[in-house]
Amino acid sequence: MRLRARRSHVRDALLRQGQVTLPGGGSRSTDPQSPARFRLVRFSKPAIDPRAFVLAASACLVACAARAPEPAPVVAIVGGAPAVVIVGDPEPKGAASSPSLRPWVWETDEPRARARAAREGVPLVVHLSAAWSAASIAMAREVWSDPRIQLQRTPLVALRIDLTDETPDAELWAARYGVSTVPTTLVLDADGREVARLLGACTVEEVLAAIRKAAADP
Incomplete structure (x- = not known):
């Protein structure tokens, strides 16, 4: 009541x-x-569990202290030119530095090429070819453009003699080098002696073997 x-x-x-x-x-x-x-x-004040409050605060502190993993470093490659790849076995550790690579460059002046090979004491490669020769075209596409030829390590002088036109000069060169097959590739040592004669379309391996033989010939 x-x-x-x-x-x-x-x-x-x-x-x-x-x-x-x-x-x-x-x-x-x-x-x-x-x-x-x-x-x-009538509204009553909700009761708060102290343990729940402590757990929630601890979880918040842990989340704030955690750091996101740092992203992996980005390495920029400078320049757009492709790297030169050398075909062959890598040099052993501690070996002396090898001679500088000499890209294959054809000489077209026979006296100057011979004089340069003698002056530098290096082998001379003489390649006699013609534009009407299918084997000459095949070698230009498959052998002389091969990276193993273009970037071979042996210092040398390369001479190309064009026999396309039937001129007295072409006949003179053919007679001088005893050419009966086109193309013909000769490899001479530093003293001008013939070390190898490759008739017709030869392979990269045959050319490199002849160059190594001429370079090692005393």
């Missing part, structure tokens, strides 16, 4: 202030004489 009287007292006080607490928790102004029904809603 006392509790009911207390509730009536509170209700009368709210009616006098013009505020009524609605079932949904909101409030609105109303007339004290209005027969609207109402009820008091």
Whole structure:
């Protein structure tokens, strides 16, 4: 009875202030004489578990302290030119540095080529070819453009003699080198002695073997 009287007292006080607490928790102004029904809603303060609070705080600290993995370094390659690849076995560790590579360059002046080979003391490769010879064209495409030939390590002088035109000069060169087959490739040592004669279309291996033989010839 006392509790009911207390509730009536509170209700009368709210009616006098013009505020009524609605079932949904909101409030609105109303007339004290209005027969609207109402009820008091009492909200209790939610209880917080101290252990849950400590665990949540610890997880937050761990997450903040964790660092994202650093991305892998990016290495920029300077320049767009392709690297030169040398075909052959790599040099052993600690070996002396090899001679500089000399790209294959054809000489076309026979006296100058012979004088240069003698002056430098290196082998002389003489290649006699013609544009009408299918074997000459095949060698130009498959042998002389091969990287093993273009970047071989033995110092030498390369001479190309063109026999395409039937001129006195072409006949002179053919007679001088005893050419009966086109193409013909001769390899001479540093003293001008013929070490190898390759008739027709030869292979890269045959040319390199002849050059090595001329370079090792005393």
